[in-house]
Amino acid sequence: NAGVTQTPKFRILKIGQSMTLQCTQDMNHNYMYWYRQDPGMGLKLIYYSVGAGITDKGEVPNGYNVSRSTTEDFPLRLELAAPSQTSVYFCASSYPALGLVTDTQYFGPGTRLTVL
Amino acid sequence: GENVGLHLPTLSVQEGDNSIINCAYSNSASDYFIWYKQESGKGPQFIIDIRSNMDKRQGQRVTVLLNKTVKHLSLQIAATQPGDSAVYFCAAEGSGNTGKLIFGQGTTLQVKP
Numbered sequence: 001n002a003g004v005t006q007t008p009k010f011r012i013l014k015i016g017q018s019m020t021l022q023c024t025q026d027m028n029h030n031y032m033y034w035y036r037q038d039p040g041m042g043l044k045l046i047y048y049s050v051g052a053g054i055t056d057k058g059e060v061p062n063g064y065n066v067s068r069s070t071t072e073d074f075p076l077r078l079e080l081a082a083p084s085q086t087s088v089y090f091c092a093s094s095y096p097a098l099g100l101v102t103d104t105q106y107f108g109p110g111t112r113l114t115v116l
Numbered sequence: 117g118e119n120v121g122l123h124l125p126t127l128s129v130q131e132g133d134n135s136i137i138n139c140a141y142s143n144s145a146s147d148y149f150i151w152y153k154q155e156s157g158k159g160p161q162f163i164i165d166i167r168s169n170m171d172k173r174q175g176q177r178v179t180v181l182l183n184k185t186v187k188h189l190s191l192q193i194a195a196t197q198p199g200d201s202a203v204y205f206c207a208a209e210g211s212g213n214t215g216k217l218i219f220g221q222g223t224t225l226q227v228k229p
Binding site: 031033035040042048050056058100110 | 120148150152157159160161207216220221222
């Protein structure tokens with residue numbers, strides 16, 4: 001298994017541009033998450049999904065959108081990029097054991113985004 | 117709101133010594149807790165987790181202790197090695213039974229040879 005993969009690894013955007021960060025997992029995990037990590041800080045949840053067709057906001061959703069049309073893919077869309085969105089973005093997935101909701105999340109390698 | 121915090125931003129230990137990284141959480145209803153290791157330029161890597169029905173869990177060279185009374189979590193690393201140098205994050209289950217984790221800010225572990 002490749003686990004959680006993310007593309008691209010790095011990207012520089014100009015203010016006002018838009019882009020999609022890709023995330024794919026091959027572990028058949030039903031839960032998927034998007035986080036951002038600012039320098040020296042922990043991870044903040046942007047959006048999450050508990051299954052195909054179901055998404056919900058996390059702690060910092062403004063300026064982002066997501067979709068979950070398949071179990072494997074969970075792309076994150078940035079519209080009208082702003083300097084405040086300069087960060088490292090991590091995708092994660094989880095497969096809670098039967099009867100549980102929260103379980104180990106496995107992370108991708110991240111996408112480093114700079115907005116100038 | 118909910119928060120998770122680590123007690124020290126940086127911990128420096130001698131190679132071969134034991135390391136203890138501490139974490140506090142605020143949500144008394146949290147059922148699940150987890151520690152991650154993050155090396156520079158990489159994603160967080162799972163180390164060990166624990167559920168609220170336990171107060172101790174051991175892995176290979178690592179032990180997690182959970183004190184629900186004072187809402188405190190710790191990670192112990194035995195015989196710390198240079199490869200253990202990284203940022204360590206604790207996370208606790210968020211409220212609402214939604215599978216969300218709340219992360220602390222991280223403790224940087226520096227191992228001196």
